[in-house]
Amino acid sequence: MRLFSASPLALAGALSLALSLGACATLPATRNTPFLPAGVFGTYQDNDIGAINQSAWAFASPANTRGNPIEAARAIIALEYLSGELPENPRWVGMGSTIKFRINEARGDLRHIVGIRPDAPPQLVVNALLALAWDLQFGNQTAALQALASPVFTQPPRVTLQALSNLPYVQTANLATVRAAEVEFPGGGVRG
Template identity: 40%
Template structure:
């Protein structure tokens, strides 16, 4: 009888902390950043590490907006928009549709760290099958020439509009500082 009362744990996703001296709100920063970069995908052309960051932030937001308590007041349409956009960005990059969001974030974090260390081999090694198909250099090439992702851009824009609406109405105001 108790088995029916047990609920599956909800997914979690965390963006890496780079030890900055200033504490930033990762959700707020991700909303602002994704709204900007997916509205102008050409800004990431030739910069696979930036595209990897943007996709990591979208993966994070697909989880955070749906399960983070501070986003209860956010429109369910916005929350669902990121979930519906996920197959778009995953399809464009050959990311396994069933992959846990944190695994994608972790792989892209390794890619970004490898680029920072100017280690092309480590960057390619971070993106291996079965998580990424075809993986390695081919996935990096897709990141460097990310196509327009209209569903993703729409979700990010809606999230930013909704975040500003919530802030202007004083919703959960203690979280905005």
């Protein structure tokens, strides 16, 4: 007795669907792409889309992160992540190399502004900023300052926290992240 019978067309459709869904998945962490836990940018967004949304919103205007180092840290985490994810994940093969270059350039600019070593491994930067955001969210100022005492930072913790609380307008970050959002959401800008 035969329990399953499928036409070659149905099998091809199922295979196409499986490959399409797999192409949307985040790749494992690499030297250039840090691991991010699920939900860093929201419950219903994968990390790629969440990082694009977060960074495009945060860098559109300094007012979006002013006085909110948690959101500033999340935006920098997004740049750290996108700098590796966009060039390495086949999902983004259609995104122009200029956008990927500009995202990496924006990451360097933000590292300079905040006081993150230019040669710091992205995973260490992300780990420190995730710890900072977590500690600030739960009101643990002492632990937050300890997170900023990581060797990836070049300034004293209070100076770094002040930089995160008052990010200036960074044109490279604004333009690069808006372009990435336009590729992901043609004609519609950032969507949540």
